[in-house]
Amino acid sequence: MAPYDQNHTLEACNLTCIRDDRSLFSELSFSLKAGQALLVEGRNGSGKTSLLRILCGIRQPDEGHIHWNGGDIYRLSTGYNAVTAWVGHKDGIKLELTAQENLVFARSLGTPSELGIAETLDAMELGGFDDVCAINLSAGQKRRLALARLLATRSPLWILDEPFTSLDTHGISLIENMINKHLEDGGMLAVTSHHAVTLDSSDITHINLSA
Numbered sequence: 001m002a003p004y005d006q007n008h009t010l011e012a013c014n015l016t017c018i019r020d021d022r023s024l025f026s027e028l029s030f031s032l033k034a035g036q037a038l039l040v041e042g043r044n045g046s047g048k049t050s051l052l053r054i055l056c057g058i059r060q061p062d063e064g065h066i067h068w069n070g071g072d073i074y075r076l077s078t079g080y081n082a083v084t085a086w087v088g089h090k091d092g093i094k095l096e097l098t099a100q101e102n103l104v105f106a107r108s109l110g111t112p113s114e115l116g117i118a119e120t121l122d123a124m125e126l127g128g129f130d131d132v133c134a135i136n137l138s139a140g141q142k143r144r145l146a147l148a149r150l151l152a153t154r155s156p157l158w159i160l161d162e163p164f165t166s167l168d169t170h171g172i173s174l175i176e177n178m179i180n181k182h183l184e185d186g187g188m189l190a191v192t193s194h195h196a197v198t199l200d201s202s203d204i205t206h207i208n209l210s211a
């Protein structure tokens with residue numbers, strides 16, 4: 001993939017998240033630049049998914065704001081979802097569509113990458129499954145198809161909630177390599193994972209929501 005713009009920035013300022021009168025986190029601030037990763041850690045229920053959903057713009061923080069390249073993510077003229085790729089707990093794939101059709105759909109929603117659909121499926125070791133309905137893929141193959149969206153579209157900011165769920169050790173290393181390449185190209189990453197994540201970059205910010 002061609003390198004991303006090295007001037008991209010993400011800044012989170014004084015984020016607060018309250019659920020049912022309970023404060024999950026407050027006054028949380030951090031920033032990311034090209035090639036940097038944010039690793040969100042913490043016990044079950046500490047608020048990791050809630051933080052990632054706020055970073056995606058799916059949920060507004062109760063306090064604080066997030067800026068992309070200096071502009072509030074809710075007011076970007078280009079649309080913040082044009083720069084983010086989100087893979088959540090759920091695969092978010094259409095079970096009645098084939099693997100290929102799922103990627104055509106994903107590309108229609110974002111900025112298509114220079115990698116073709118067949119090449120993307122090959123990269124995710126799903127070559128030969130292009131015309132198979134997603135409902136007939138194994139759990140790990142469904143997860144790889146969900147993560148294939150990251151390659152099928154071109155988004156500098158990847159936001160991944162437990163990306164390794166259902167993957168075997170080979171699948172995990174496939175995704176880690178993909179993430180490392182993304183960071184090498186100047187992409188950014190926010191991730192939470194109960195598995196250890198092996199990243200080549202030393203440019204990692206750790207946030208522990210249980211601390």
Ligand SMILES: Nc1ncnc2c1ncn2[C@@H]1O[C@H](COP(=O)(O)OP(=O)(O)OP(=O)(O)O)[C@@H](O)[C@H]1O
Nearest residue numbers: 019020024042043044045046047048049050051209
């Ligand atoms: N839609 C919601 N409405 C009310 N409370 C919610 C909602 N979503 C999450 N919560 C609560 O917020 C808290 C944090 O949930 P969250 O999913 O962010 O935690 P997490 O750190 O990602 O947990 P896990 O490691 O188990 O995935 C939990 O106590 C949960 O019950």
